[in-house]
Amino acid sequence: MAASAPISRTIYTGTFVHSISLTELEICENGAIGVDRNGIIIFVERELDLEAVQEKHSWQDATPVYLRGNAFFFPGFIDTHTHAPQHPNTGLFGKTTLLDWLQTYTFPMESSFSDLKRAETIYRNFVSRTLSHGTTTAAYYATIHVPATNLLADICLARGQRALVGRVCMNSDISPEYYRDMSVSQSVADSKASTDYIRSIDPKGSIVRPVITPRFAPSCTAECLSEIGKLAKEEDAFIQTHISENKGEIALVKELFPDSKSYTDVYDTHGILTPKTILAHAIHLSNEERKTILARGSSLSHCPCSNTAITSGCAPIRELLDEGHTIGLGTDVSGGFHPSILENVRHAIWTSRHLALQSDLGDKAKLSTEEALYLATRGGAAVVGLSDKVGGFEVGKEFDAQLIDLGSVEAGGSNDTQFDAGPVDMFGWESWPEKVEKWVYAGDDRNTTAVWVRGRLVHRTSRFQEYQANGTATP
Template sequence: MAASAPIKPTIYLGSFVHSTSLSELELADKGAIGVDETGVIAFVERAVENVEDVKAKNEGFTEANVVEVKDGFFFPGFIDTHTHASQHPNTGLFGQTTLLDWLQTYTFPMESSLSELSKAQTVYSNFVSRTLSHGTTTAAYYATIHVPTTNLLADICLSRGQRALVGRVCMNTDLSPEYYRDVSEEQALSDSRASIDYIRSIDPKGEIVQPIITPRFAPSCTSTCLSHLGALAKETGAHIQTHIAENKPEVVLVASLFPTSKSYTDVYDTAGLLTPKTILAHAVHLSGPEISTIKARGAKISHCPASNTAITSGCCPVRELLDEGLTIGLGTDVSGGFSPSILEECRQAIWVSRFRAMSSAENSKLSTEEVLYLATRGGAAVVGLEDRVGGFEVGKEWDAQMIVLNPVPEGGAPEGKFEGGVDVFGFETLEERVQKWVYSGDDRNTVAVWVRGRLVHRTGKYLA
């Protein structure tokens, strides 16, 4: 496959930035990162004065390509731990409704329409391109209940070279409309198995695309269906993704539908769906015992701040969850979230933490360093790729984005000549440039993106 084809060894020259811990960034002004023909980082050097010296002392890099960043820096690729590719056309349409009404009004009709291959091709191709343009090198995708178009999404991700966990959605209760649900528990199971088998057939080693078992959320599945999916996860070793405790009415609904369960978390735990490969989106309204259970099972959390605010679900207590030792990444949750950008989620995560700090929990604030960690290393741990991506160490794969800012010329920019949303005036340190990017940047600043050393996105004049 194209995703496994050798590449020419390349030296990435210039400033680079990555998280070394939850609270610390490494900021290297003059760096050189060597990536070998398999897309793996072979060396990392700092304070580089002459690239020819770097070439000469690193075996296999004498004739290497050189990609240099100016007016910017290299940063690890973003990891979106929760998004709905099938809802992309609805982005920005959340109306005046609650979560459950919003599903009926916007979500189910759109997802149902993607049984049509040509429409799914348009939607999924566009969304993968859009997420790549925002620097997302890995995404955990929800598709629909339809096997052929779920498989199509996996095909598109593999073809474009974006790492992805692709899930065929399971939903077999009357919470879902009759026109859009699994007709039986058996169908939910057999169709999920069919998608798992297909995705593993196109990428047997899971180097780019992997399957993920996807019960939509507890109210959309019977307890028997959830248990069947838990058994399927154990049998296949596949990842699992679902929603949990997104808003208070949903928590009340779960309690009424599963009266013998101790909690929302217990519904999943009883079904065998809480594992170290489980991604739980939202987790806004968890009790103390639920947090303890999630931690004990090794399940992970996807924090989706833009969506939680847009649908008025609540402010997730991320600081408290981190303090409890939970593993957390960021998710765009399109189309509950209004943007496919993880950089936007970084900002929103900061705002949500400050809303909490202003209202009751003074120690809730998240720093710039912390949200960038969640967007990269945190997300890598959520999707089970922490040993492969998320930072710039020897042995990790080169999943990266080139960020270029807008140097302001003397006299100011001519009318209509702005490039990107971040102006720099020459006095800013690298740390200050990163801060400006986090608070003001957008996809115009992401001029190139690589996955496993392969260029998967670029803008016009860069790397032509």
């Protein structure tokens, strides 16, 4: 469905759940969130019924959206690292590791985006797919093609999904001749052109923003990295790239940049590490590299599904959090096999438990359910520079949310239609913390009944009809 502006002030009533710290979820069973016509949260009530809320705030004309049963509001997910043009390859990684996988699957697919019709089909599908999984914000890698990159920004803006959209820079011999920037000047000029276009369609950056995107150190020459770093500084733009994903990649970086102390040092000495830099993976960082990243204020994107799928390793996220790093989650499609951040919440927890079993850290390596959900929302918001706007339900923030409906098991337990509500079975005796845990470990997009960005309904399923008041909640 296409996004449209909210038609009135809205009061969202029922249970809402959000992180209030890294280790604590708030579950409010009788809440009311008032959202104005601009998508801003004006009030949050935790005890009053709807009539009392309307009276207190003089919002009698507001549209109510009621929740009941096993449904709750949760902040929109934030995907801090994903490759939109790789969507058709999702699940195709075979027996390859990172460098082989790039040559076998990635570069051939991305190079085909010179065909704008093909790009449009894939990009429209992927934005719709991510929205259906509750992703309200995504940091997208595009391709080297300026028209297709601009098209992705157009689609995100039209659908109402927040996005950082980046034209990929890659000019070294590591990239195939059929798919690379032909010169440093071209790489910079095309990145500037895409940056200018994205800012022209959304001057305030309310929905879409440009992000300067050197693919990773091996795909760029030293001169290209330096010039791209200068461009990012001149444009005051975010930067996204990869770091320390795979041991073979790290060895290649050492070979290509012999004068640099480390992979991190390559970026640091070429102006790539800034407080607006998002570094994906960060699996095999040394202690010195961690300190440098922390000192520069750069953020990390943890991509557990991808890290396992292409056998890159297990990032020590618990350690990195303890050190003070800013961290969010990324799907890293198509190294990652699923466009769902919820899937990566689960795998972040599993990865931490594998580390607990296999390393000297023991239980100190484990992430809790609460911590993983924080990374998916407030952590991601901090990574993409939106912590003041999204990630939780507080007055002054913008209403980016998903309606999660867990359904219920009917008496007798044999009605097949109950499975339309998704894979989570609720028997009626679960506490609210148990309901949330069941969703985290067994839920999927069938439970994501509706999604809002800045108060605009940008995705809905037929089940959302149950929560509309007099049909007026539908744009």
